[in-house]
Amino acid sequence: MGRQTLRTPLGEIEYGPEDRIALPKGIPGFEDVNYALWVSNPEYEPVKWLILEREEGVALPLLDPFIVVEDYTPEIPDDAVDILEAEVAEDLLVYCVATPRPGQPPTVNLRSPVVINVQNQHAVQVILKNENYPVRYDWRAAAQEKTADSC
Amino acid sequence: MLVLSRQIGESVVIREEITVKILEVQGDTVKIGIEAPKDVPIYRQELYQAIMEENRSAGKATSEALQGLKGIFNRDKGGKEESEVREKESE
Numbered sequence: 089m090g091r092q093t094l095r096t097p098l099g100e101i102e103y104g105p106e107d108r109i110a111l112p113k114g115i116p117g118f119e120d121v122n123y124a125l126w127v128s129n130p131e132y133e134p135v136k137w138l139i140l141e142r143e144e145g146v147a148l149p150l151l152d153p154f155i156v157v158e159d160y161t162p163e164i165p166d167d168a169v170d171i172l173e174a175e176v177a178e179d180l181l182v183y184c185v186a187t188p189r190p191g192q193p194p195t196v197n198l199r200s201p202v203v204i205n206v207q208n209q210h211a212v213q214v215i216l217k218n219e220n221y222p223v224r225y226d227w228r229a230a231a232q233e234k235t236a237d238s239c
Numbered sequence: 240m241l242v243l244s245r246q247i248g249e250s251v252v253i254r255e256e257i258t259v260k261i262l263e264v265q266g267d268t269v270k271i272g273i274e275a276p277k278d279v280p281i282y283r284q285e286l287y288q289a290i291m292e293e294n295r296s297a298g299k300a301t302s303e304a305l306q307g308l309k310g311i312f313n314r315d316k317g318g319k320e321e322s323e324v325r326e327k328e329s330e
Contacts, residue, residue: 097305117291118298135308146298149308166278187297188304194311197297200290215282215290223289 096145098129098137109138109204112171115213116200118146124211126204136183138202138211150183151196156227162201168214172205179207187224195224 091104109124118140127137127147134155140146153160162182174180181204185197198221204211243251250260256276263270273281300308 097300097302115294116287117294132305132309134312140298147300148294148298149300149305155312165280167280170278185294185297186308187293188300188308189296190301190304190307194304194308197290197293199286213290213294215280215286223286223293 094125094139094141094145096125096127096139097147098127098139101125101127101139101145103127108141108209110208110210111212112210113212115140115202118142121146126209135186138183148202149186149188150202151186153182153184153196153198153201156184156196156225157198160198160221162203162214162216162221163218164203165214165217168203168212171212172203172210173208174205175207179205181206185213193226193228195226197223198225199223 091102093100093102103125107125107127109126111122111124113119114121121140121142123141125137125139125141127139129137132149134152136150136152138148138150140148153162164180164182172180183202183204185200185202186194187197188194198216199218200213200215200223202211202213245251245261247261247264250258252258257279258274260272260274261269262272275281
C-alpha cells in the first residue's frame with residue numbers, strides 16, 4: 089500500500105500503513121472512528137498527536153503522563169487488555185489526552201489514558217477505576233502548589 | 240427502556256452474570272451494589288460524558304490554543320517568572 093495524505097489541523101500529512109493505529113472501540117465522543125494516525129511533529133515535542141481519520145481529521149494532543157505526574161500508576165482494565173490482545177506490559181504505551189484552552193492553562197486527562205499496543209498497533213482509551221485521577225488535571229497549578237508546600 | 244420496581248435488598252440480574260442490588264434509599268439518593276465479572280467496565284454515566292466532552296474540545300482546539308501548547312515545557316523549565324512575563328505580553 090502506497091503513501092496517502094490526510095488534511096489535518098497540523099497541515100497536510102503524508103502517511104503509510106506503519107503510521108496507522110486501529111481503534112477497535114473508537115474513542116469516547118468519536119465512537120464511529122476506527123482508525124487514527126500516530127504523528128510526531130517536532131514543533132510540538134514532547135506532545136504527540138492522534139489524528140482521527142475522518143473528514144476534517146480531528147487532532148488529539150497526547151502527553152506522556154509520566155512527564156507531568158511522576159508516580160502515575162494506571163491500572164489497565166482487563167477488558168482493554170483483551171481488546172488490545174496484549175501479551176506483555178512492555179508492549180503497551182500509555183498517553184493522556186491534553187486539552188489546550190485559549191486564555192487558560194491546558195489540562196491533561198489522567199482518568200482515561202489512551203493505551204497503545206505497539207505490537208499490533210491497536211489502541212483503546214480506557215477509563216481507570218482510580219477516582220483520584222481527574223479528567224481535567226492542571227499539572228502546572230499542581231506543580232506550583234507542591235513547590236509552595238515545600239517552602 | 241425496561242422499568243422495574245424493586246425494594247431495598249432486592250436485585251435485578253442481567254445476562255445471568257451481572258447482579259444489581261438496591262442497598263439503601265435516602266431521599267433522592269439510591270445506593271446500589273453491582274456484582275459483575277472483572278472484565279465488565281462499570282462507571283458513572285457522567286464520567287463517560289465528561290471524557291467525551293474533553294476529547295471533543297481537545298480535538299477541535301483552535302489554532303490559537305494549539306500555539307499555546309508549543310513550548311509549554313520549555314516555559315516550565317524557565318520558571319514561573321518567565322511565564323508570568325509572557326502572559327502579560329500576550330494580554
